[in-house]
Amino acid sequence: MAEQRIPRATAKRLPIYYRYLNILLDADKTRVSSTELSEAVKVDSATIRRDFSYFGALGKRGYGYDVPKLIEFFKKILNQDQLTNVALVGVGNLGHALLNFNFHQNSNVRISAAFDVNDNIVNTVQSGVPIYPLSEMGKQLRDQQIAIAIITVPENTAQEVTDELAKADVRGILNFTPRRLSVPDTIRVQNVDLTNELQTLIYFIDNYGELLGGNEKSQD
Amino acid sequence: MAEQRIPRATAKRLPIYYRYLNILLDADKTRVSSTELSEAVKVDSATIRRDFSYFGALGKRGYGYDVPKLIEFFKKILNQDQLTNVALVGVGNLGHALLNFNFHQNSNVRISAAFDVNDNIVNTVQSGVPIYPLSEMGKQLRDQQIAIAIITVPENTAQEVTDELAKADVRGILNFTPRRLSVPDTIRVQNVDLTNELQTLIYFIDNYGELLGGNEKSQD
DNA sequence: TTGCCGTTGTGATTAAGCTAACAAGGCCGC
DNA sequence: GCGGCCTTGTTAGCTTAATCACAACGGCAA
Numbered sequence A, B: 001m002a003e004q005r006i007p008r009a010t011a012k013r014l015p016i017y018y019r020y021l022n023i024l025l026d027a028d029k030t031r032v033s034s035t036e037l038s039e040a041v042k043v044d045s046a047t048i049r050r051d052f053s054y055f056g057a058l059g060k061r062g063y064g065y066d067v068p069k070l071i072e073f074f075k076k077i078l079n080q081d082q083l084t085n086v087a088l089v090g091v092g093n094l095g096h097a098l099l100n101f102n103f104h105q106n107s108n109v110r111i112s113a114a115f116d117v118n119d120n121i122v123n124t125v126q127s128g129v130p131i132y133p134l135s136e137m138g139k140q141l142r143d144q145q146i147a148i149a150i151i152t153v154p155e156n157t158a159q160e161v162t163d164e165l166a167k168a169d170v171r172g173i174l175n176f177t178p179r180r181l182s183v184p185d186t187i188r189v190q191n192v193d194l195t196n197e198l199q200t201l202i203y204f205i206d207n208y209g210e211l212l213g214g215n216e217k218s219q220d
Numbered sequence C: 001t002t003g004c005c006g007t008t009g010t011g012a013t014t015a016a017g018c019t020a021a022c023a024a025g026g027c028c029g030c
Numbered sequence D: 001g002c003g004g005c006c007t008t009g010t011t012a013g014c015t016t017a018a019t020c021a022c023a024a025c026g027g028c029a030a
Helices: A008-026 A034-041 A045-053 A067-077 A093-100 A134-143 A155-167 A194-208 B008-026 B034-041 B045-053 B067-077 B093-100 B134-143 B155-167 B194-208
Strands: A064-066 A084-089 A109-116 A129-133 A148-151 A172-175 A188-191 B064-066 B084-089 B109-116 B129-133 B148-151 B172-175 B188-191
Touching: A008 A034, A008 A045, A008 A067, A008 B194, A034 A045, A034 A064, A064 A067, A084 A093, A084 A134, A093 A109, A093 B093, A109 A134, A109 B194, A129 A134, A134 A155, A148 A155, A148 B194, A155 A172, A172 B194, A188 B194, A194 B008, A194 B109, A194 B148, A194 B172, A194 B188, B008 B034, B008 B045, B008 B067, B034 B045, B034 B064, B064 B067, B084 B093, B084 B134, B093 B109, B109 B134, B129 B134, B134 B155, B148 B155, B155 B172
Parallel strands: A084 A109, A084 A148, A109 A129, A148 A172, A172 A188, B084 B109, B084 B148, B109 B129, B148 B172, B172 B188
Antiparallel strands: none
16 A cells, blocks of 8 residues: 555546446435446446545455445545636637536636637637637736646647747646647646547458457456 | 558558658659658657568668659558448538548548438538438448448437447447447447547646657657 | 355456667668 | 668567456355
């Protein structure tokens, strides 16, 4: 045990666990085993037990895990006990959809400010979120203490926008553009590349075929 | 060498390489080194060389790689030399955005059919794509020989829709819902969970901090 | 209280992936 | 045509992650 760092792979699974635990609680289930969890989230039960064990002994042998207790625990771990405000940069096609996307339903996150260059929407409120001109981005981010930005701008402006975000001391970027961003190492980038996902999927289908056995394992 | 199977991690990077190579070609660069590529796509140069080497000796020592040659090669590998039609299931908020999303700009993929339950849009054409009622899904998918589906339906209908897709012999699913789907092992699932991405990003920021060194490495 | 049963937590093993480092070998200037 | 230089292709070592398998241990019934 001894307070070691959580493996990256484990960290990526935490939100998945957290969400399913909440589903269980909604269904008034107060107890769950790693095997049962495994079925629902498609992660090997041993992996789940190991993941949990990084945080100490959360379960009881012969019994399983206490759902409310786990939820309380992960809520803190995942910072879900406080609201996180994020910014959206680029209110085009995809950006608009994200404004309407209900992040708040499943998590304690909301888009609290958006930025764009389009004069038709700048200084309006879209889906409850104020749209500011891009030129005010730095100021607003600092004033509102926003540390996370989602970027859905045209590919060719992505790096430029990123540089601005860096100046405003943003700490994390969720990047929907296909560009791989250059950032200082104070910033963490998470890429969501839709075209890539599709191409990868096509590749796997054409080349891995039925082989590789049950795909219960290894989604993504 | 000897015709082995491409590692999963490599496969996921192929579309990234492919895209950047096309950017190079557009800029009339006909030659590139692994080091140069490395900077652009944020992948270690040794990893790139290794990735390429799975496909044989594509480069020339002391020279680098021939861009057009690589593109031709990857185009075939990634099935980009022929159009891939995909279906969209669920034309709500996010679904609409995907209809407008220009997959075709960066890849030879297009959404050629969409399905929904909403009578207001069923049997209309949205963004150039015909919307069919969900009840016709099986028939249309078979008639149009569509093997890949994107699902952007409400979470609680996701599994149900998936089961229908399975019956229609779909081979791949790009899943935008937070549910982890159960599928027969003829189907490959790729999950895109936006809430998860954000939560993971938040977790990393709060817990990994500046440590971990340069983040040029290990995005996603 | 006792003993069986079920499920955890974890050591050991295997698998997958990344990166450093360098010999092999082609390019290019002279 | 020759020699130095550059960049590949690959071997080896290392790191991370997944999985197996089981002893430890708490719950629960009698």
